[in-house]
Amino acid sequence: MTETGGIKEHIVCPFCGCLCDDIALTVAGNKITENKNGCSISQAKFLNHHDDRLEMEQSLEDLVKKAAEILVNSKRLLVYGLSSTENDAHREAYKIAEEVGGVVDNTSSVCHGPTVLGSQESGEAIAALAEVRHRADLVLYWGSNPQFAHPRHMSRYTRADGLYIKDGKKDRKIWVFDVRKTISAGVADRFIKINPGSDLEVISALRALARGKILDVAEVGGVSVSELSELVEIMKATKYGVLFFGLGLTQSKGRHRNIDAAIRLIQDLNHYTKWSMMPMRGHYNVAGANKTSTWQTGYPYAVDYARGYPRYQPGEYTAVDMLVRGEPDAVLNIAADPAAHFPKEAVRHLSKIPVINIDPKRNMTSLLAKVNIQSAIAGIECDGAATRMDGLPLYLKKVVNPQQGVLPDRDVLRMIYDEVRRLKK
Ligand code: SF4
Structure with missing residues (x-):
């Protein structure tokens, strides 16, 4: 698996809901050396993509096993995040929530x-x-x-x-x-x-x-x-x-x-x-998170699978409300940083329960997570699809290879799902 160098044009910027699709990148030796057309945020996203990466304390396989054990033993799981990753990862997250009878919510519950x-x-x-x-x-x-x-x-x-x-x-x-x-x-x-x-x-x-x-x-x-x-x-x-x-x-x-x-x-x-x-959608794929949630569950966010079928109730099954009530006994967090953005009472409960954190980079949530799994950055190190603020789906291209052993969110989630199914047999 090698990505050739040179100029890569018509790249979509995976940062905000504008999903600007006119980025031109210069790539040399699996490194992005120049970003043409991107704003200052886009410059930082592409040129510094290798900085502050999440450290994994064990092998990916061992971390997946640890995560699956937490999920299987959970009685009230909250799956949260999804707005800064691509649509295929969403599908795998909904599958896990359904399999263990958990709640799945995305970051739109605290924005739009x-x-x-x-x-x-x-x-x-x-x-x-x-x-x-x-x-x-x-x-x-x-x-x-x-x-x-x-x-x-x-x-x-x-x-x-x-x-x-x-x-x-x-x-x-x-x-x-x-x-x-x-x-x-x-x-x-x-x-x-x-x-x-x-x-x-x-x-x-x-x-x-x-x-x-x-x-x-x-x-x-x-x-x-x-x-x-x-x-x-x-x-x-x-x-x-x-x-x-x-x-x-x-x-x-x-x-x-x-x-x-x-x-x-x-x-x-x-x-x-x-x-x-x-x-004005903020995270680049928060509009996509609402859409994939609706495709898969019938509802755009705040979905509970506890009864084996999806139920929708903002205020009841939204992440902050659940955490403030002290309800979840485990959290699977994907491509979001609730510890940095949630109110104090919610973060306090988050710090008391096992958190599985899947993200390319170190963040506040990684500091309190029991399991940290580094993933590839969608739109830079792996491909995918995302939805612009006006509802237009756009294809995110892979530009460089991720580090050895670092997989896209969708593959990590698929491994966790398979392990959960194996443990439940
Ligand atoms: S951060 Fe937003 S506005 Fe800036 S280039 Fe990326 S998508 Fe466009």
């Missing part, structure tokens, strides 16, 4: 879970990113700072020229709604500062004004009603508008109600002109 709930309530009004680039003449970012978290989102899609947007800088307007002036707000055409926790009120006011209602207050959420009225008139008159939203909307007061209201605002605006909306 409310987006999923809002869509289940009011539908989806998504568009392709290409459509946005070629047609949208008004773009809103709400509770999202793309210049920081998705560094090429603006330059590739909302500031770029398009088929019907001849000059992306002049013919398209960008507005940012946020509680503070972010770097994205600094480069936008208009910044609308709203009070923290008032998203639902502001969206509801925009909806009321779009429907021709008169508001008998001077301001809503820190924005004057006269400004809100002006914004609504522009939104109704635009040719094609798009609302991108981030965790500032999904994780602030109101959560899925904010998304529900935003979807209904988009529906209202579609009485006048064309509008769509899209979540």
Whole structure:
């Protein structure tokens, strides 16, 4: 198994939900020496892929046996993560959860879970990113700072020229709604500062004004009603508008109600002109994790197999809620770092139970894990498929070989599944 050197083009960047597919890498002697087109995050991801790798204390075979024993002895297993690995690995994780009657949840439960709930309530009004680039003449970012978290989102899609947007800088307007002036707000055409926790009120006011209602207050959420009225008139008159939203909307007061209201605002605006909306997905394959979970289990996250068939209940079978209640007696964590991101009570329980951690790199979770298994980085050291924030599936290419004995997540999980089946016989 050898990968030839030279220039490798049309590589997909496996970091954020933009999944930029125009990366050109120079490879020499199984080493990536240059990344053309990638943002600074992408540079670090590709050029430093060999740094901080997870150490394995035993052979892979022994670690797989140890992991399988923990899983077989578990009465309430939580399988978690999946958003920074490829779709085939997801399938193997769901198989393990089903085999041992555990819960399987992905990281959307702590980011865009409310987006999923809002869509289940009011539908989806998504568009392709290409459509946005070629047609949208008004773009809103709400509770999202793309210049920081998705560094090429603006330059590739909302500031770029398009088929019907001849000059992306002049013919398209960008507005940012946020509680503070972010770097994205600094480069936008208009910044609308709203009070923290008032998203639902502001969206509801925009909806009321779009429907021709008169508001008998001077301001809503820190924005004057006269400004809100002006914004609504522009939104109704635009040719094609798009609302991108981030965790500032999904994780602030109101959560899925904010998304529900935003979807209904988009529906209202579609009485006048064309509008769509899209979540700014963070981890590169968190959108894929929702999709593969739905394909395999019928539900996008928070799925429990304890009764032998999948049941869905966010709040009940979501990772943080389970850990805070002290419910799981073992955790299989794949391509995520719950110890770094979960609340203190959840991490406290995580530190008391056996954790099997599968990841290419050292992280906070690896410090408390009982079993650490290093895996190959999807999109760099192995191939796979991932889903972009607009739902488009993209093929991740293998660029260099992983270290000897380091396998993709899907192969590690398959080995664990086989060992679990063997132990259960
Ligand atoms: S914007 Fe995201 S996907 Fe694109 S190059 Fe940067 S990190 Fe990678």
